[in-house]
Amino acid sequence: MIKMAYKKRLDGRKFDELRPITAEVGVIPNAIGSAYFKIGKTGAYAAVYGPRDLYPRFLKNPKRGVLRCNYNMMPFSGAGDRVRPGTSRRSKEISLVTNQALLPVVNLDDFPNSVVDVFVELNETDAGSRCAGICAASMALADAGIEMKDLVGAISIGIVDGQVVLDLDYQEEAYKDGHVADVPMAYIPSMDKISLLQCDGRIKKDDLLKGLEMGKKAAKQLIEIQKKALKAKFEVPK
Amino acid sequence: MEKGKLLIKDKEVVVPGEVLAQGMSYLPSQGTYRKGNDVIASKLGLARVEGNVVKIIPVSGRYLPKKGDVIIAKVTDINIAGWTVDTNSAYRAMLSMKDATSDFIRRGSDLTRYFDIDDYMVTKIFNVTSQNLVDLTMKGPGLKKLEGGRIMTVSPSKVPRIIGKQGSMVSMIKQATSCNIIVGQNGVVFVKGINPEDEILTVKTIKKIEEESHVAGLTDKIKEFLDKKSKKR
Numbered sequence: 001m002i003k004m005a006y007k008k009r010l011d012g013r014k015f016d017e018l019r020p021i022t023a024e025v026g027v028i029p030n031a032i033g034s035a036y037f038k039i040g041k042t043g044a045y046a047a048v049y050g051p052r053d054l055y056p057r058f059l060k061n062p063k064r065g066v067l068r069c070n071y072n073m074m075p076f077s078g079a080g081d082r083v084r085p086g087t088s089r090r091s092k093e094i095s096l097v098t099n100q101a102l103l104p105v106v107n108l109d110d111f112p113n114s115v116v117d118v119f120v121e122l123n124e125t126d127a128g129s130r131c132a133g134i135c136a137a138s139m140a141l142a143d144a145g146i147e148m149k150d151l152v153g154a155i156s157i158g159i160v161d162g163q164v165v166l167d168l169d170y171q172e173e174a175y176k177d178g179h180v181a182d183v184p185m186a187y188i189p190s191m192d193k194i195s196l197l198q199c200d201g202r203i204k205k206d207d208l209l210k211g212l213e214m215g216k217k218a219a220k221q222l223i224e225i226q227k228k229a230l231k232a233k234f235e236v237p238k
Numbered sequence: 239m240e241k242g243k244l245l246i247k248d249k250e251v252v253v254p255g256e257v258l259a260q261g262m263s264y265l266p267s268q269g270t271y272r273k274g275n276d277v278i279a280s281k282l283g284l285a286r287v288e289g290n291v292v293k294i295i296p297v298s299g300r301y302l303p304k305k306g307d308v309i310i311a312k313v314t315d316i317n318i319a320g321w322t323v324d325t326n327s328a329y330r331a332m333l334s335m336k337d338a339t340s341d342f343i344r345r346g347s348d349l350t351r352y353f354d355i356d357d358y359m360v361t362k363i364f365n366v367t368s369q370n371l372v373d374l375t376m377k378g379p380g381l382k383k384l385e386g387g388r389i390m391t392v393s394p395s396k397v398p399r400i401i402g403k404q405g406s407m408v409s410m411i412k413q414a415t416s417c418n419i420i421v422g423q424n425g426v427v428f429v430k431g432i433n434p435e436d437e438i439l440t441v442k443t444i445k446k447i448e449e450e451s452h453v454a455g456l457t458d459k460i461k462e463f464l465d466k467k468s469k470k471r
Contacts, residue, residue, distance in 0.1 A: 032300060051300055051328035062369060065328075105254070107280065110302060112369050114328035142254050142282045145299020145395065149271070149280055150255030190255050190278065227253045230282060234251045234297070234452050 005178055006161035010171045016214050018155070018167050018221065023135075023229035025143050033144025035229070037136035040169055041126035046136035047119045048144035051108065054115035065108030069099040069118040071133055077125045079170065094130045101134050101154060101186040101196035107147040116146060127170040128156045131184050134196065139226050143233070151226050153219030154186035154196060157211035159203050164211045166218055183211060187219035248287050251297075251452075252279040258292050269294030283395075284452065297452065301327040301394040301424040303363055303372045310384070310422035311374065313357045316349050323361070323374065326391060326424040331372035333361065338376050358384040358428065360420055387418070387430030390441055392448045394425035399451040400444055407447065407457060414464040415440045439467055 009015065019040030028034035031047035038044070054060050071094040073083045098120060108116060118140065120133040134154035142148055158168045161178025173182055181201030187194055194212070203211070242261020246252060258270060259277040266272045269281040270292055279285070283294040301309075303325060311331060315322040320334040335343055339352055353359065360381050365373040375381070392400065400421055401408050408419055417431035417440045427444060431437040443464060450456060 033298060053328060053330070111328055143298060145282060145296050147269075147280050148254035149278070151253065190273065223255070227256070230253045231251050 006163040006165075006175075009160075009165065010175075011169060013167075015163060016166045016218070018218055019169065021222070021225055023139065023225050025139055025229050025233045031140070031144075033140045033142070033146070035136045035139035035143060037132050037139065037226075039128060039132050039135075039167070041124055042128050042132045043122065043124045044129065044132040044136040045121045045123065046133065046140035047121075048116060048137075048140045048146070049119075050116040050144075051111040051114040052117070054113060059115070060113045062112050063109075065111035065113075066115045067099055067103055067106055067108065067118065068115050069095050069102065069120065069137065071095045071098055071120045071122075071130065073122045073125055073129070077122050079126075094133070097196055097198065098130060098134055098137060102137055102141065102152055104191065104193060104195050105138075105149045105152055105188055106141060107149065110147070116141070116144075127168055127173045127182075128184070130196075131155050131186070134186050135222055135226065139229060142226075142230055150188050150190040151223045152186050152188055152195065153222035153226070154184065155215050155218045155222060156182055156184040157215045158182045159201065159207055159211075164207050164214065166211075166214050183208065183215075185212065185215045185219075187216050189216075189220055189223065242290075244287065244292075246285050246287075248285065250285050251283070252285045252294065253282055254280055258285055263290055265291045267291045267293035269296060296395050298393060299395055301325070303327055303329055303331070303366050303370060304423070305363055305366050307363045307423040308381070309361060309363065309424040310389070310420065310426035310428055311359055311361050311424070313353045313355050313359070316353075316355065321349070321353050323359070325372060326394075326422075326426050329370045329372055331363070331374050333359075333374040333376065337364070337374065340377075353383060358389060358426075360384065360422070360428070384420075384428050387428055388437055388441070390427050390429065390444065392425045392427060392444060394423070396448045396451045397421060397423055397425055399456065400427070400447050402457065407460065410457070410461060411440055411443050411464065414468055415443070419444075439464075442467075 022038045024036045027036045028047045033048040035046050075082050118137050131154035138152040159181040160172050181203040183199045186196035242263040244259045256279045257276045266277045281294050281296050283296040311323040311325050314324045323331050325331045361374045364375045415436045417436050420428040429440045
């Protein structure tokens with residue numbers, strides 16, 4: 001029998017409540033498409049460049065265009081310690097999973113031998129940065145006029161001391177008095193497909209299934225927010 | 239057949255993944271796709287309903303070379319058979335010697351006499367292959383090397399708005415500023431006036447059109463803007 005010690009969340013949210021979100025599109029004028037997505041104290045900029053010529057040439061695909069994502073935490077984005085600039089094992093992994101989370105929706109068949117570059121830069125991080133990055137990248141790709149089947153909503157679910165929770169922040173991820181599992185996920189509603197699922201920690205099957213349902217619901221909410229932000233760019237100024 | 243249901247209004251802004259219409263009586267066109275019973279948007283843009291065909295006019299995106307388009311391109315390299323030019327798209331284009339001029343060019347002669355690196359030209363796309371290899375030609379009315387003036391780039395999806403219906407917008411700007419304006423389908427615009435002030439006003443006006451291209455009644459607004467500016471001078 002597990003003792004349920006985590007009865008109230010540290011920041012007072014409900015167990016299935018998201019942190020406050022702001023989303024904006026077209027924040028980087030030089031990029032073809034760009035977006036800023038902020039959830040709680042985690043903020044992500046995404047800039048899309050391309051389709052453009054791809055180098056090195058061996059990466060070219062003559063059948064369709066290539067999507068290339070790059071995830072980077074800014075040096076001052078952490079909780080105090082300077083994040084060492086440049087690629088790390090972690091940022092390489094997150095670049096890869098971001099790419100794979102977005103790949104099922106983008107269609108680059110019209111652009112053989114070219115590349116669409118997505119740069120995700122995090123200016124502040126407080127857990128859930130890869131999910132924030134995917135949300136920002138999803139909006140930026142749409143803003144860049146790339147053909148997409150749907151938008152992608154990404155959120156983390158997890159276990160804090162036996163309790164299934166949505167959208168963990170850093171305090172919860174670092175919770176000392178019980179076991180914590182962190183499961184970032186990305187969901188594409190129109191295909192009913194999960195395009196990102198990682199797990200840090202142990203989680204039971206029942207809890208995972210419960211969490212995934214929670215996450216799917218939240219992903220749909222996130223997509224509504226993305227839609228609103230994309231449409232806000234075209235509102236007629238009065 | 240069962241009557242379908244339209245879920246959006248004409249000229250409404252739609253985002254990828256948004257369901258535009260339900261039922262098999264609506265047909266997906268440019269920028270949309272069918273999934274089961276639904277017609278869904280696959281691009282960010284303005285939805286247009288024409289009869290029972292639903293399509294999207296994109297509001298952003300890079301230029302994709304198309305056969306027959308007149309574009310403004312820049313020479314990036316000179317090779318044995320001709321010139322490599324930048325088309326402001328994902329693909330560069332080739333302008334071969336035989337399509338560039340009707341002059342006889344002796345083997346090994348200096349090609350910079352015709353086009354040097356960094357020269358701009360108005361040119362026409364006469365062939366695009368499945369792998370988007372682009373061939374250009376200089377043979378046709380209005381196709382020439384550009385001298386003087388200034389170059390600006392706009393989003394290619396805004397080009398129809400800058401030109402206007404039967405060129406109404408661009409001719410209005412030409413009249414007000416007495417500048418020569420050439421708009422390439424790839425979003426590169428060439429502006430040449432008698433004095434730099436005219437050119438600056440033209441560039442400003444085109445930027446304004448680009449920013450407000452989705453606003454209704456744009457022509458009147460731009461006319462007002464031009465009147466005000468030309469009175470000031």
